[in-house]
Amino acid sequence: MQLLHFGYQQAMSCIFPVTIFGTLAISKWLNVPFIYRYDLILLVLIAVQYLMYRSGLETLDEIKVICVFHIIGLALELYKVQMGSWSYPEEGYSKLFGVPLYSGFMYASVASYMCQVWRRLKMDMTGWPGMVPASALGAAIYLNFFTHHFIPDFRWWLMTLVAIVFWKTWIHYTVRTKTYRMPLTIAFLLVGFxxxxxxxxxxxxxxxKYPNQQEIWQPVGFGKISSWFLLVIISVIIVAQLKFVKAGKHKT
Structure with missing residues (x-):
């Protein structure tokens, strides 16, 4: 019963990410006349976010966090596409410098999941390193996504710092009436996977599409797990700090 309840809460927390995948799948095989696919995806995702808010599945504060992540993700997308890391080859009116605006929602979906699961499983943390160390590490991780194109990639050093900074940090979550805990770095790795x-x-x-997927689709390399691991850390830091501020807590 505990596992079923945990799975249900996880599934409910994934409504927006699942909606994105569903929209991508349906729009790939079903051609809608008079509208480009990228534009259709953007309209669908905006409508879903509105419906989730109106139905109470997401709060106004969670919508604000999602908007922040949309901007963070879109800025990263604009840079990465210009650097040739990946591309969006289809046409669309809602493309900005080769990047469709819906792409920011893929990053926002991570924030949506974080906000939802935090509320649904009554999450809390102990051993939080504090706002300054956590924010500085998050900023360094985000900056490395940009700078590794022209200076050495420091991701492995940053991952080592993550282990040090969050060494004593545990995440606590409640399933029905029982509370469990897990090292936060393990949670980072699981979500990244x-x-x-x-x-x-x-x-x-x-x-x-990544460069090696232009002609035919190929699985994404395992090395990308480290990128998502680091991106998850940024999302957790932002969501956690906002939750602490909202609750009037000052984690040290």
Whole structure:
């Protein structure tokens, strides 16, 4: 019963990510006349976010967090596409410098999941390193996504810092009436792994294409798990700090 309840809450927390994958899949095989696919995906995702808010599945504060992540993700997409890391080859009116605006929602879906699961499983943390160390590490991780194109990639050093900074941090979550705990770094790795699986699905349905996928789809390399691991850390830091502020807590 505990496992079923946990699975149900996880599934409910994934409504927006699942909607994205469903939209990508359906729009790939079903041609809608008079509208480009990228534009259709954007309209669908905006409508879904509105319906989730109106139905109470997401709060106004969670919508704000999702918007922040949409901007963070879109900025990263604009840079990465210009650097040739991946591309969006289809046409669309809602493309900005080669990047469809719906792409920011793929990052926002991570924030949506974080916000939902935090609320549904009554999550909390102990041993939080504090706002300054956590924010500085998050900023360094985000900056490395940009700078590794022209200076050495520091991701492995950053992952080592993650292990040090969050060494004493445990995440607590409640399933029905029983509370469990897990090292936060393990949670980072698990979420990063599942996002990597989702990335394979997304690229298969043409959400974007890596250079080696231009002619025929190929699985995304395992090395991308480290990228998602680091991106998850940024999302957790932002969501956690906002939750702490909202609850009037000052984690140290």
């Amino acid at each position: 599942f996002i990597w699986l989702a990335e394979n699905i997304a690229t298969f349905f043409g959400a974007w």
